[in-house]
Amino acid sequence: MIQFTRRGALAAGALAGIAPLARPALGQGRYPSRPVTVICPWGAGGGTDATARIVANLLEKELGQPFNVVNRTGGSGVVGHSAIAQAAPDGHTIGMLTVEIAMMHWQGLTELKPTSYTPLALMNEDPPGVQVNVNSPYRDIKSLADAIKASPAGRFKASGTGQGGIWHLALAGWLLAMGLRADHVRWVPSNGAAPAMQDLAAGGVDLVTCSVPEARAIIEAGRARSLAVMAAQRNPQFPDVPTLKESLGIDYNTGAWRGMAGPANLPPEIARTLTTALQKVYDGREYKEFMASRGFGVVWADAAGFAAFMERSDASLGAAMRAAGLART
Amino acid sequence: MHLSDRITGGFLVLLGALAFWGGSRLPAVPGQDVGPAVFPMVVGGGLALCGALIVLGIGHSFEDEETEPVEAHEGLARWLGAWRALAAFVPPALLLFYVLASEALGFLPTAFVMVAVAALSLGASPRLALAMAVAAPPVVHLVFYKLLRVPLPAGILPAPW
Amino acid sequence: MTAFLEAMRLVAAPDVLIAIMASAVYGLVVGSLPGLSATMATALLVPVTFYLSPIAAVATIITASAMAIFSGDIPGALMRIPGTPASAAYTDEAYAMTRKGQAELALGAGLWFSAIGGIVGTLSLVLMAPALAEMALSFSTFEYFWLAFLGLMCATLVARSSPIKAIAAMLLGLLFACIGIENPGGVPRFTLGITDLLGGIEPIPALVGVFAVSEVMRAMTTPEPPPLPRRRFGSILAGQWALTKKYQWPMWRGNIVGIIIGVLPGAGADMAAWVSYATAKRFSKEPEKFGTGHPEGLVEAGASNNASLASGWVPSLLFGIPGDTITAIAIGVLYMKGLNPGPTLFTERASSMYALYIIFVLANIIMIPLGIVMIRAASLVLRAPRSAVMPVIVLLCAVGAFATGNNLFSVLLVGLFGIVGFVMERNGYPVAALVLGIVMGTMVEQNFVTSLIKSDGDVLPFFERPVSSVLAAMTIAALLWPAAVWAIRRLRPAEAAR
Numbered sequence: 001m002i003q004f005t006r007r008g009a010l011a012a013g014a015l016a017g018i019a020p021l022a023r024p025a026l027g028q029g030r031y032p033s034r035p036v037t038v039i040c041p042w043g044a045g046g047g048t049d050a051t052a053r054i055v056a057n058l059l060e061k062e063l064g065q066p067f068n069v070v071n072r073t074g075g076s077g078v079v080g081h082s083a084i085a086q087a088a089p090d091g092h093t094i095g096m097l098t099v100e101i102a103m104m105h106w107q108g109l110t111e112l113k114p115t116s117y118t119p120l121a122l123m124n125e126d127p128p129g130v131q132v133n134v135n136s137p138y139r140d141i142k143s144l145a146d147a148i149k150a151s152p153a154g155r156f157k158a159s160g161t162g163q164g165g166i167w168h169l170a171l172a173g174w175l176l177a178m179g180l181r182a183d184h185v186r187w188v189p190s191n192g193a194a195p196a197m198q199d200l201a202a203g204g205v206d207l208v209t210c211s212v213p214e215a216r217a218i219i220e221a222g223r224a225r226s227l228a229v230m231a232a233q234r235n236p237q238f239p240d241v242p243t244l245k246e247s248l249g250i251d252y253n254t255g256a257w258r259g260m261a262g263p264a265n266l267p268p269e270i271a272r273t274l275t276t277a278l279q280k281v282y283d284g285r286e287y288k289e290f291m292a293s294r295g296f297g298v299v300w301a302d303a304a305g306f307a308a309f310m311e312r313s314d315a316s317l318g319a320a321m322r323a324a325g326l327a328r329t
Numbered sequence: 330m331h332l333s334d335r336i337t338g339g340f341l342v343l344l345g346a347l348a349f350w351g352g353s354r355l356p357a358v359p360g361q362d363v364g365p366a367v368f369p370m371v372v373g374g375g376l377a378l379c380g381a382l383i384v385l386g387i388g389h390s391f392e393d394e395e396t397e398p399v400e401a402h403e404g405l406a407r408w409l410g411a412w413r414a415l416a417a418f419v420p421p422a423l424l425l426f427y428v429l430a431s432e433a434l435g436f437l438p439t440a441f442v443m444v445a446v447a448a449l450s451l452g453a454s455p456r457l458a459l460a461m462a463v464a465a466p467p468v469v470h471l472v473f474y475k476l477l478r479v480p481l482p483a484g485i486l487p488a489p490w
Numbered sequence: 491m492t493a494f495l496e497a498m499r500l501v502a503a504p505d506v507l508i509a510i511m512a513s514a515v516y517g518l519v520v521g522s523l524p525g526l527s528a529t530m531a532t533a534l535l536v537p538v539t540f541y542l543s544p545i546a547a548v549a550t551i552i553t554a555s556a557m558a559i560f561s562g563d564i565p566g567a568l569m570r571i572p573g574t575p576a577s578a579a580y581t582d583e584a585y586a587m588t589r590k591g592q593a594e595l596a597l598g599a600g601l602w603f604s605a606i607g608g609i610v611g612t613l614s615l616v617l618m619a620p621a622l623a624e625m626a627l628s629f630s631t632f633e634y635f636w637l638a639f640l641g642l643m644c645a646t647l648v649a650r651s652s653p654i655k656a657i658a659a660m661l662l663g664l665l666f667a668c669i670g671i672e673n674p675g676g677v678p679r680f681t682l683g684i685t686d687l688l689g690g691i692e693p694i695p696a697l698v699g700v701f702a703v704s705e706v707m708r709a710m711t712t713p714e715p716p717p718l719p720r721r722r723f724g725s726i727l728a729g730q731w732a733l734t735k736k737y738q739w740p741m742w743r744g745n746i747v748g749i750i751i752g753v754l755p756g757a758g759a760d761m762a763a764w765v766s767y768a769t770a771k772r773f774s775k776e777p778e779k780f781g782t783g784h785p786e787g788l789v790e791a792g793a794s795n796n797a798s799l800a801s802g803w804v805p806s807l808l809f810g811i812p813g814d815t816i817t818a819i820a821i822g823v824l825y826m827k828g829l830n831p832g833p834t835l836f837t838e839r840a841s842s843m844y845a846l847y848i849i850f851v852l853a854n855i856i857m858i859p860l861g862i863v864m865i866r867a868a869s870l871v872l873r874a875p876r877s878a879v880m881p882v883i884v885l886l887c888a889v890g891a892f893a894t895g896n897n898l899f900s901v902l903l904v905g906l907f908g909i910v911g912f913v914m915e916r917n918g919y920p921v922a923a924l925v926l927g928i929v930m931g932t933m934v935e936q937n938f939v940t941s942l943i944k945s946d947g948d949v950l951p952f953f954e955r956p957v958s959s960v961l962a963a964m965t966i967a968a969l970l971w972p973a974a975v976w977a978i979r980r981l982r983p984a985e986a987a988r
Contacts, residue, residue, distance in 0.1 A: 020719065027932050037480055046818075046822070048904070049536075049822065050822050050826065053536060053537060053540070054540075057537070057540055068480065069537065070480060070896045071895070071896075072896060073689065073895060074672050076672065076688075078671065078685065079688060079689045079895075079897075107476055107676070109671065109678065155948065159940075162676045163358055163361070163674060163675050163676040164676050165676070174511065184796070186361075186944075187361070188940050188944055189674040189675070189676065189936075189940060189943075190936075191405070191672075191936060194755070194810070194812060194818075195755065195811075197538070197809075198627065198755055198805075198809070199628075199630055200631040202627055202628055202629055203630060204631055204944060205944065216810065217809050217810025217811070217830070217831045217832050218811070220833070220834065221808060221809050221832050221833050222833070223627065225811065246683035261918075264821055290826065291829075293825060293828055294825050294826070301972075326359065331916050331917065332913075334917075337917050341658055342568055344662075344665070351680060353678060354981070355675075356961070358675040358677065359839070360676065361943060362937050362942075363853075363942040364602055364674075364677070364939075365674065365675035365676075365677040365679055365941060367933040368664075368668060368673070368938065369679065372664045372668065373665070375657075375661050376661045376662065379654055379655075379657055379661060380807035382654045383655060386691050387654060388652035388653055389652060395595045400557065400609070403714070403877075404877070406711055406859055413711060414711060416710040416711050417707040417708070417710050417912060418707070418909070419707075419710055420578075420703050420706040420707050420710065420887075420905070420908055421703065421905035421908050421909055422905075423884055423908070424888055424902065424904055425902065425984045427888040427901055428898045428899075428905075430904050431898070431899070440885050441932055443881070443884060444881040444885055447884050448877050448878065448880075448881040450710060451709060451875035451876060453715075453875070453878065453881075457875070457878060458604065458881075459534075460495075460876055461882070462881075465881070466885070469886065473893060476516070477520070477526075477893060478534065478537070479889070479894060481889070481892075486798075486832065
């Protein structure tokens with residue numbers, strides 16, 4: 001907490017001319033020798049931004065140099081992910097990868113794929129849920145699933161993110177697993193989970209397949225119900241919401257994940273330093289408490305584990321996108 | 330840079346038509362009837378219509394009487410003589426210079442050049458231009474780099490803080 | 491009552507008071523720099539809030555955003571360069587007042603009515619949060635489409651030029667907004683294969699380009715204007731009471747419009763300022779004075795954009811749905827600090843809620859003395875020679891644009907938009923309408939296309955839902971009005987000739 005006073009006072013007093021205390025070391029010594037930039041491909045205020053900022057803060061304590069989060073937004077994540085890949089591989093620019101890196105290249109939006117990076121660690125994964133308006137006649141996932149099966153294609157409207165985004169894919173995968181066509185429920189693209197949940201509350205769409213933490217405030221306000229999560233286990237933060245497997249007998253699960261990575265060809269000793277520090281961050285109380293407070297799931301995998309995880313995710317998302325007719329390559 | 334309504338309106342017709350054509354060639358989205366093509370086509374069509382109306386001079390009566398601004402006779406504008414209208418392009422050129430040079434030169438030298446050139450072009454005395462170019466960049470750097478944490482490039486002359 | 495006393499104690503804590511003062515100064519400075527918006531001021535505060543107590547953390551965001559929205563008026567009035575998009579609607583008006591020698595009246599109006607708007611907005615938050623939230627939740631994409639359309643119509647009312655050229659400039663803005671991948675189909679449009687264009691055109695670089703850079707470009711080719719009479723900058727608050735009495739009705743209308751627009755998620759201070767400036771002109775007894783340095787529009791729009799700021803917190807606090815980009819960031823901070831949005835925040839953590847209200851009022855009160863100091867300091871640029879001020883503006887444009895996404899491409903965009911704005915201005919196309927189109931483009935398209943998807947291509951649902959039918963009627967009336975005026979104008983001389 002000593003750091004906080006210094007930084008807080010700095011921010012408050014820099015205009016008044018209080019001399020900054022942190023001077024970047026000029027000599028090349030032990031890594032990190034100067035402040036590190038952490039690129040976040042999504043905007044300030046969102047879940048990825050919050051995760052990147054807490055990780056960066058804790059890394060700063062571990063490694064003793066400032067870790068500055070920089071939001072490089074736009075292009076549904078393409079711009080920020082490109083910036084991480086194109087940075088100089090000296091360890092002074094790293095970034096947070098999100099699930100979109102395993103999706104965008106299938107849509108032909110970028111050449112980048114998980115192998116374009118030096119993976120450092122997997123930090124978080126959130127499964128999608130199925131939310132309906134509180135006045136909806138469907139009290140459980142079974143009655144909703146039956147109603148969807150009985151309806152003509154395109155009658156039900158769902159939302160949660162943009163066209164071809166992870167929650168769209170979650171819906172398509174769920175429909176395929178039920179033996180329906182991937183576009184049996186019409187997707188209404190939205191600018192993220194919050195506007196979709198608002199439209200759900202306003203009666204604009206029938207269901208929203210975003211993650212339960214994203215839907216939390218509306219659910220707690222008594223405007224929406226969460227019927228199921230598409231995960232292997234229930235979320236300990238939301239113990240009353242069943243999984244698809246236990247309620248429908250469908251073994252389908254997917255999720256949006258986030259992990260840290262650097263540009264390709266990061267020197268191995270720097271990558272090891274970062275992975276070790278990230279492991280300490282992950283095991284620490286502050287990270288766990290923060291993620292629990294937002295309802296975010298925590299998952300750990302080291303560099304090799306993260307690489308293998310991304311490879312699996314890339315293959316399964318690619319298959320799902322082709323099946324759903326969303327892939328362009 | 331004053332152009333007749335025929336030229337600007339004609340340009341808008343062309344741009345609107347291009348947008349309409351470009352929009353119509355966008356791929357449809359699988360599973361959706363209404364795709365990304367609709368909006369550019371609507372906007373392009375509207376723009377072409379407005380352009381046509383402007384060419385015909387409709388709505389011109391609402392405009393204020395055009396007053397040709399007095400031309401400058403200071404700094405770069407005087408030096409350029411008959412070509413003085415070109416002086417207007419100094420600010421965009423300086424921004425281009427920032428894009429090309431800031432990574433290599435660093436913020437402080439780049440900013441020094443920008444402020445000095447802009448001040449001289451506006452007819453500042455060399456003493457004023459030099460004073461501004463020396464004083465302003467470090468203040469801007471301090472505010473943006475330390476207070477707002479913007480990663481300005483260090484380049485060949487890193488700031489002492 | 492005990493909860494209220496507890497709230498007073500929470501706010502009176504030294505760390506909270508220091509946080510309010512420091513973030514007030516910070517917000518005033520950031521808002522007054524061209525290119526740095528209130529949203530950015532807030533985003534940059536997030537790392538600082540990690541280390542603050544929950545109340546202090548939220549206090550920094552409330553205070554900094556209120557200050558930044560006000561101080562965006564300062565460079566607009568003094569140099570015709572709006573500091574934030576919310577000021578763009580009435581920048582020309584405020585600058586015209588400055589040229590008439592009424593800079594203190596223009597800036598004082600911005601300050602005084604911003605503070606009033608902020609306080610009235612807060613009262614709406616205190617008294618009517620549940621009712622307002624109910625309204626926000628009844629808005630589906632159909633209603634938003636009409637709302638956005640109405641917002642676009644403001645372009646024709648604001649501009650002091652040919653309405654056709656204003657609409658053309660607005661459509662050009664919408665076309666710029668088409669660029670990139672942020673469209674309902676997720677398809678790259680008009681990107682010319684440039685990765686940086688995938689992200690689309692952000693409003694901030696466009697705003698900085700068409701206002702600030704084109705202003706410097708004009709300065710390069712025109713002689714220095716005759717200096718304003720050298721005299722002491724008069725009292726800033728003098729005259730505001732007279733304005734308050736004279737324009738009481740526009741002020742209240744601005745407050746109410748601001749509150750309503752602020753509550754609706756996705757529409758924020760920018761749109762509130764536009765709509766209010768346009769309604770001020772439409773309902774004014776002397777609309778011909780607008781654009782020549784007439785304070786009426788400043789009164790209404792200045793009150794409106796700050797009122798929207800406070801009411802934007804309603805859906806954020808009750809449902810975790812951001813009312814605008816600032817509260818989107820604030821929600822993250824609320825969660826981080828354990829003040830999870832939801833109705834329970836109002837019941838179980840009532841003292842924290844009261845504390846937020848007190849901070850809102852406090853921030854709007856200290857805005858007045860701090861704002862006066864800021865205006866006095868900033869007015870020095872009116873005395874400085876142009877050849878000393880303009881080069882610094884160019885530098886700030888470059889750095890401010892870079893800071894929006896830490897991307898050099900934005901700097902290039904600023905330069906290009908400078909040329910676009912310069913050419914448009916010289917040929918009678920209002921640049922403010924272009925900015926309006928860019929700001930609103932995504933919202934218009936998103937709601938238009940998703941509504942069509944939801945209705946399976948049918949246009950009937952656009953008129954069926956109760957609220958949307960009212961909004962549709964208003965839009966159509968606004969559309970037909972200028973045509974009717976035009977027709978009457980054409981008919982009158984004909985009659986006289988007969």
